[in-house]
Amino acid sequence: MIGLTVVAALLATLPLLLILTLLLKQGASSLNVAFFTAMPKPVGEVGGGMANAMLGTVMLIGVASAIGLPFGIGAGLYLAEHKAEPLAAVVRFLSDVLNGLPSIVVGIFAWQFLVRPVKHFSALAGGIALGVMMIPLVTRTTEEMVRLVPDALREAALALGFSRWRTSLTVVLRTALSGIVTGALVAVARIAGETAPLLFTAFGNQFWSTSLTQPVSALPLQIFTYAISPYDEWHALAWAGALVLLALVLVVSLIAKFVTRPRFGSGSD
Amino acid sequence: MASTSLHGASVGDRIFRLATTAFALSIPLLLVLLAIDVAAAAWPALKTFGVAFLTSSRWDAVDGVFGAAPAIYGTIVSSVLALLIATPLAVGVAIFLSEFAPAWLRQPVAFLVDLLAAIPSVVYGLWGIFVLVPFLRERVMPLLADRLHLGGTPLFSGPAYGPSMLAAAVILAIMVLPYISSVTREVLMAVPRSQREAALALGATRWEMIWGAVLPYASSGVLGSIILGLGRALGETMAVTMVIGNRHEISSSLFAPGYTMASLIANEFSEATNDLHLSALMAVGAVLLAITLVVNVLARWLVWRVQRQGQA
Amino acid sequence: MPLTAVRFGATVTAESPATTTAPIVSVRSLDAYFAATRAVRDVSLDLVEGQVTAIIGPSGCGKSTLLRCLNRMHETVPSAHTEGEVLLEGKDIYARGVNPIEVRRRIGMVFQRPTPFPTMSIRDNVIAGFRAAGPAAPTRGEQHDIAESSLRRAALWDEVKDRLHESATALSGGQQQRLCIARALATKPRVLLLDEPTASLDPLSSQKVEELVYELRGDVTIVIVTHNMQQAARVSDRTAFMLLGELVEAAPTSRLFTSPVDERTESYITGRFG
Numbered sequence: 001m002i003g004l005t006v007v008a009a010l011l012a013t014l015p016l017l018l019i020l021t022l023l024l025k026q027g028a029s030s031l032n033v034a035f036f037t038a039m040p041k042p043v044g045e046v047g048g049g050m051a052n053a054m055l056g057t058v059m060l061i062g063v064a065s066a067i068g069l070p071f072g073i074g075a076g077l078y079l080a081e082h083k084a085e086p087l088a089a090v091v092r093f094l095s096d097v098l099n100g101l102p103s104i105v106v107g108i109f110a111w112q113f114l115v116r117p118v119k120h121f122s123a124l125a126g127g128i129a130l131g132v133m134m135i136p137l138v139t140r141t142t143e144e145m146v147r148l149v150p151d152a153l154r155e156a157a158l159a160l161g162f163s164r165w166r167t168s169l170t171v172v173l174r175t176a177l178s179g180i181v182t183g184a185l186v187a188v189a190r191i192a193g194e195t196a197p198l199l200f201t202a203f204g205n206q207f208w209s210t211s212l213t214q215p216v217s218a219l220p221l222q223i224f225t226y227a228i229s230p231y232d233e234w235h236a237l238a239w240a241g242a243l244v245l246l247a248l249v250l251v252v253s254l255i256a257k258f259v260t261r262p263r264f265g266s267g268s269d
Numbered sequence: 270m271a272s273t274s275l276h277g278a279s280v281g282d283r284i285f286r287l288a289t290t291a292f293a294l295s296i297p298l299l300l301v302l303l304a305i306d307v308a309a310a311a312w313p314a315l316k317t318f319g320v321a322f323l324t325s326s327r328w329d330a331v332d333g334v335f336g337a338a339p340a341i342y343g344t345i346v347s348s349v350l351a352l353l354i355a356t357p358l359a360v361g362v363a364i365f366l367s368e369f370a371p372a373w374l375r376q377p378v379a380f381l382v383d384l385l386a387a388i389p390s391v392v393y394g395l396w397g398i399f400v401l402v403p404f405l406r407e408r409v410m411p412l413l414a415d416r417l418h419l420g421g422t423p424l425f426s427g428p429a430y431g432p433s434m435l436a437a438a439v440i441l442a443i444m445v446l447p448y449i450s451s452v453t454r455e456v457l458m459a460v461p462r463s464q465r466e467a468a469l470a471l472g473a474t475r476w477e478m479i480w481g482a483v484l485p486y487a488s489s490g491v492l493g494s495i496i497l498g499l500g501r502a503l504g505e506t507m508a509v510t511m512v513i514g515n516r517h518e519i520s521s522s523l524f525a526p527g528y529t530m531a532s533l534i535a536n537e538f539s540e541a542t543n544d545l546h547l548s549a550l551m552a553v554g555a556v557l558l559a560i561t562l563v564v565n566v567l568a569r570w571l572v573w574r575v576q577r578q579g580q581a
Numbered sequence: 582m583p584l585t586a587v588r589f590g591a592t593v594t595a596e597s598p599a600t601t602t603a604p605i606v607s608v609r610s611l612d613a614y615f616a617a618t619r620a621v622r623d624v625s626l627d628l629v630e631g632q633v634t635a636i637i638g639p640s641g642c643g644k645s646t647l648l649r650c651l652n653r654m655h656e657t658v659p660s661a662h663t664e665g666e667v668l669l670e671g672k673d674i675y676a677r678g679v680n681p682i683e684v685r686r687r688i689g690m691v692f693q694r695p696t697p698f699p700t701m702s703i704r705d706n707v708i709a710g711f712r713a714a715g716p717a718a719p720t721r722g723e724q725h726d727i728a729e730s731s732l733r734r735a736a737l738w739d740e741v742k743d744r745l746h747e748s749a750t751a752l753s754g755g756q757q758q759r760l761c762i763a764r765a766l767a768t769k770p771r772v773l774l775l776d777e778p779t780a781s782l783d784p785l786s787s788q789k790v791e792e793l794v795y796e797l798r799g800d801v802t803i804v805i806v807t808h809n810m811q812q813a814a815r816v817s818d819r820t821a822f823m824l825l826g827e828l829v830e831a832a833p834t835s836r837l838f839t840s841p842v843d844e845r846t847e848s849y850i851t852g853r854f855g
Contacts, residue, residue: 001476002369008361009370012450013381015443019388019396074292081289084659091293093569094300100497100565101303101558102504104531108538108554109303112310132299139296156696158657160710160764161686165285170712174700193389196506196531200539220391224507227395235399242392249387279680 027243030236035244040206040222043231050241052208056123056216057192057248060202063127063212064134064191069184071131072138076180077168079139080146092143099136106132107197115201121215126202130191137190141183145176178259185256189249195220219245304558311552314545322552328517328533330542335549339519341556343527347434347509348502350523351441352449356495358442359449366450367457368479379454386447394511397440402512405439406431410524423521432514435523440508445498452497456490456575457483493571500564504557506531530557605630605802606651606688606772611665613646613655620646622826623665628772633794633803635817635834637810639849643826644806648774651804652688653681670771686710689765690774694781695757697749697764704728704745706760710768727767734800735763736793755786759793766801773797775805779812791816810850814838822846 034049041048075091082088110129115121149172157167173180195218198204203215204225219241226238315322318335325336366379410429414420460483468482469475484491514526515536530553541547604627613621621643628634636644649655650663653674666673674684697706707728711718719727728745732738737759741752749760758778765773775794779787794803794816807813813820814834821831822841830843841847 002365005361005365005369008358009365009378009382012358012362012385012446013378016381016385016388018400019392022396022400023392071292071295074289075296078289078293087290087293091296094297096569097562097565098296098300100500100504100561100568102506102531102561104504104506104534105303105307105554105558105561108310108534108551109306111538112306135296135299150696152692152694152696153698155654155657156692156698156761157709159652159654159685159690159692161682161768162712163279163682164282166281166712168285168289171698175698177700189387193391195389195391196535199535203539220389220507223391223395224511227391227398228511238395242389242395245389246392249389250384253387279682 023239023243023246026236026239030240031243035237035240039208040237043229043234046233048237050217050219050222050237050244052205053217053219053222053241054244055208055210056202056205056218056221059123059210059212059216060127060130060198060218061188061192063124064130065184065188067128067131068134068138068187068191072135072184072187073142073173073180075135075139076142077146077173079143081168081172083147095136095139098132099140102196103133103194104196104199107199107201110197111200121201121203122213123202123209123216124212126198126216126218127212129197129201130194133191133194133197134187137187138180138184141186142176142180145179145183146172148179149175182256182259185252185259189252189256192252193220193245193249195224219248304562307551307555307558310548311555312548314548314552315555317545318549322549323556326517326519328549330537330546333543333545335546335552337530337533337549337553337556339517340528340530340533340553342519343434343437343513344503344529344531344557344560347437347441347513347527347529348499350434350438351445351502352495352499354438354442355446355449355498359446359494359498360453360491362446362450363453363457364479367454368475368483379451382447382450384447385443386451390444390505390507391511393440393444393508397436397508397512401440402431402433402436405429405433405436410435414524424523427520427522427524429524430514430526432512432526433524434513434520434527437509437513437527437529438523440512441502441505444505444508445501448501449494449498452494452572453487453491456487456494456572459490459575460486487575489571490575493568493573493575496564496568496571500561500568503564504531504561506535510535530554603630604628605670607666607668608647608651609666609668611647611650611663611667613643613650613663614661615658616660620826621650621663624823624828626821626828626831628802628804629819630802631799632818633798633805633816634831635813635820636804636806636823637808637813637820637849638823640808642823644823645776647823647828648690648776648804648806651772651774652685652690654685654690656681686768687770688772688774689768689770691758691761691765691776691778693777695754695761697752697757697760699748699750701749702746703741703749703752703760706749707731707763707767709764731763731767732760734766734797735759736789736796737763753786755782755789758782758786758790762790762793766797770801772802772804775803777806777808779807779809787812810838822849824849 034047036049037051038047038049039052040050079088079092106129110125114125114128153171153175154167157171162171198218198221202218202221204221205215205217209216223238223241223245226234314335321336323341324338326338327334327336362382366375370378406429413425419425464482464486465478468478473481509529510532513529513532515528515532516526517528520527533553534550538550541550606628608624608626611621611624612619624647636647638644646655651667655661655663663675667675669687698709701709708724729738732741737756740756749757752760779790782790791812794805797803805816817834819831820834820837822829822837824845830837830841830846837846838850841850
């Protein structure tokens with residue numbers, strides 16, 4: 001019977017190994033400098049890159065973080081500092097529910113509020129959709145990290161004459177900071193690969209665009225467009241894009257792992 | 270030396286409390302706004318078609334007739350099938366990691382399984398189009414239909430196109446596996462030592478202990494993790510859109526292409542021709558939202574119940 | 582001081598005939614509650630300026646709670662509240678409109694376990710109290726002087742002067758505790774509250790903290806809660822004995838330990854319970 005669980009473990013990790021090896025093989029062969037610096041080329045022309053999509057992804061992550069981090073950290077602080085209050089239980093639960101919502105639904109929600117009224121797609125709308133998805137992720141990790149800060153530190157700060165808000169910001173949040181940064185990076189890694197909420201918000205763009213009010217491309221959007229196209233050159237670019245996207249996600253996740261853990265409590269003895 | 274006044278207001282504290290409360294309230298507010306907004310946008314279509322919207326298979330943008338039955342059917346069938354494939358594997362991995370794996374193997378295997386969750390959906394879709402679908406079409410489908418002589422049964426009949434309900438279910442299974450496995454692992458670890466020791470003290474083998482004491486104790490949490498996985502599968506968009514074939518038809522065969530609610534929205538939303546079409550897509554979103562809400566609430570409740578037991 | 586003494590002269594001397602100087606802190610009929618549980622019952626106690634007062638008693642007798650009422654830390658626990666008065670230089674710290682933050686800046690506190698801020702250097706820990714002060718923050722030069730003088734007062738300067746910018750968590754437990762005392766002293770509080778400050782320390786570190794308390798007397802008014810009677814006898818001028826939330830007896834230390842008035846005190850100090 002132990003054997004069965006071993007087989008399960010092997011079968012579960014098999015797809016990962018298959019996907020990774022294929023990505024490396026297919027992606028690396030079509031990856032070159034032009035991929036990072038050049039713009040997409042029309043069908044039939046060889047070459048071209050995803051420079052604009054990478055810029056778009058960076059812009060979208062920026063907007064999403066500007067929304068997701070303050071709201072997530074603020075809500076997480078509230079949950080940790082008022083853990084016994086009924087409102088905290090409600091918010092904690094709904095935050096989990098929000099986290100479980102299909103990303104495509106978040107996409108149509110963002111479209112209703114941010115695209116429909118102004119009648120055109122925009123980077124801003126895409127970023128905000130991703131930001132909404134980030135909020136529950138950041139909320140959760142912030143709450144967990146802040147709860148790890150010993151109450152003794154809070155008391156020490158209060159006894160020194162710190163007001164509650166200074167205690168929260170300069171002592172509690174500061175002590176939990178590295179854990180919160182880890183959580184934020186994990187959230188970024190998660191939304192960086194999201195496609196569905198961007199389909200009708202950021203929409204995609206074949207051109208170089210740095211404007212938040214214009215549609216932008218993003219790596220996952222571009223991979224999707226190229227993957228479902230009938231052209232071999234585009235398929236090759238899709239593989240290269242997927243390799244870059246996965247590398248981005250993994251690098252951010254690994255950085256998150258290595259950000260120093262919070263230091264707590266007493267020292268050497 | 271009379272000291273200075275002890276008086277002074279803590280305006281800062283009040284502002285700070287107000288601000289964090291406002292951030293916290295943004296979460297319920299967002300959810301309420303989202304639900305009302307999607308429901309309102311869906312209303313025209315729901316009012317026009319009534320129950321037929323859920324039961325009819327005719328989705329015709331030209332004639333302005335919309336019935337979402339195939340997408341609803343496809344969503345549920347692909348997700349349930351995915352769970353049937355993923356659950357034994359995921360629970361197996363979780364048991365392996367929490368009970369049997371030597372300490373040095375635990376971290377790496379857990380990391381690899383968690384890594385599955387980190388791969389973006391669109392990358393799964395790409396792999397699905399170019400590897401999984403051809404593999405199913407050339408190897409698995411002929412094997413099932415011809416070698417195992419299942420071709421005559423409704424489940425495995427018809428031509429093997431490749432993009433199909435089966436492909437969607439397999440890719441979904443891979444995608445939800447890490448979610449089920451990691452929550453199950455947490456739940457198993459939350460089973461108190463006393464439960465295990467009681468079984469071992471009765472002379473149970475390790476496996477009997479897991480089967481007789483650990484799993485029953487954790488059962489509602491494991492169920493919760495499976496339902497959590499269901500929630501993920503129901504709403505998954507990109508990978509499914511890329512391999513399911515996107516055909517608006519209900520077929521009993523798993524070899525036939527199908528549709529899901531999420532992929533229907535993804536494909537047609539930005540090309541919606543008129544207000545009714547748009548509203549119909551919003552209505553699909555509303556149905557999806559309602560189903561995932563129920564599923565998520567149920568799952569969270571089950572997991573929460575076990576974790577609370579463990580703490581008590 | 583003379584001004585204050587005059588102001589107190591009429592009202593207080595009658596209640597505290599044992600002392601000639603006016604008390605710096607005067608507790609009047611204080612009750613402290615956790616929800617409906619009364620942890621401190623009708624306690625009245627005077628603290629003499631510059632003296633060390635020890636509060637002893639068995640576990641759960643309310644001594645720590647009483648201490649935490651003196652700088653309004655008690656109320657930071659959800660559902661906790663107090664009734665009665667605590668006068669700091671004649672002003673009730675529980676009066677309407679009094680900001681607890683102002684109270685805590687004047688009455689420092691050190692806890693059972695050392696609580697250095699793990700993200701701050703040794704020096705920043707010492708001057709952390711000024712961050713709380715906001716507008717009245719000292720300049721960089723002043724900060725250094727304050728850090729040095731506070732660390733010297735806490736008998737820690739020689740041990741840390743070469744690593745002021747290292748993390749405070751690198752210090753030993755005893756050093757961390759003295760750092761916390763330096764931190765509490767930096768803002769020049771009138772009163773210093775010590776809540777079992779040696780409970781988590783080894784004997785040698787405990788001794789250093791005790792010596793420090795002894796040296797600080799006269800300079801700052803100290804209240805030390807301890808479950809260790811020998812410690813109380815060694816460091817304090819006056820000792821208060823508490824039992825079941827009540828203040829049984831408060832007297833000069835030598836007298837309390839040699840000829841207690843109340844038989845419950847006698848039972849406790851002779852080791853019959855607790």
